[in-house]
Amino acid sequence: MVAGTRRRTGSVSDWLIVLGMIVVIIITLYPFVYVLSMSISAPRYVVSDSVWLFPRGFSLESYKRVFENEDIWRAYSNTIFYTVVGTALNIVFTVLAAYPLSRRTFFARNWIMTIIVITMFFSGGLIPTFLLIKELGMYNTRWALLIPGLTTAFYIIITRSFLQGIPDSLTESAKIDGANDVHILARIIVPLSKPILAVLALFYAVGHWNSYVPAMIYLSNAKLQPMSLYLMKVLVQNNDSMLEGMADQLDRAMFGMQLKYAIIIVSVLPILFVYPFLQKYFVKGVMIGSLKE
Secondary structure, eight states: OHHHHHHHHHHHHHHHHHHHHHHHHHHHHHHHHHHHHHHHSOHHHHHTTOOSSSOOSOOOHHHHHHHHOHHHHHHHHHHHHHHHHHHHHHHHHHHHHHHHHHOTTOTTHHHHHHHHHHTTTOOOOHHHHHHHHHHTTOTTSTHHHHSTTSOOHHHHHHHHHHHHTSOHHHHHHHHHTTOOHHHHIIIIITGGGHHHHHHHHHHHHHHHHHOOHHHHHHOOOGGGOOHHHHHHHHHHSOOOGGGTTOOOHHHHHHHHHHHHHHHHHHHHHHHHHHHHHHHHHHHHHHHHHHHOO
């Protein structure tokens, strides 16, 4: 009797969990499906705001105008550059900072970790940082988006925690065989750190892809600005440069609204395609990196 009651209780709990997950999935997917539907629906339905979930009519004119725009291609190439180069530099410097801090034989690791943790609570502020970047000659250059954020304290900490889980016997055996710290890091530590490296790559890449505030502050040259800043101009400042050549006011109104949805889809698709390839490392890396001591 008790066993039957427990089975029924467990079954009800499982169904409630499944129901809750379905609700969360619907809430999560609806905005993306709505934006996608608005971007490919016929313009007259977009203007009349009669698209609720699935597309009404069909039109790819907004995507045609997006891909014909040179400013978008330039902004896209800038974003790819910042994401690829920035992520590579981020991973290299994060690992270089975390590896010595994970070795118990490093005498100053506790002092350095204390300083790193302090930077999570205190910073110089926007104006001093801006003046520093300008004095260093990085203002209005690509380096203004790459150098100041080479690494972050939080990612150093989780990487350090992960590396502490690698047995010291491996590094000690390598040292007995004559390997130095550079060889140990490159040939032993890095190959064993694929989960945390995938996590770092995903976090840093998403950060670079979505970042627009540093570009808005440090890059006044439009030729160097990323896609996220261009998207902000279109959505917030209602930049309608892609509508040039449309003499009819109604056409401008229709495509002006739909273009915003098309640009959103174009800007988020690449990062959505990358995530499934890193997902298997993502959960494992985050759990190990956050729980290991």
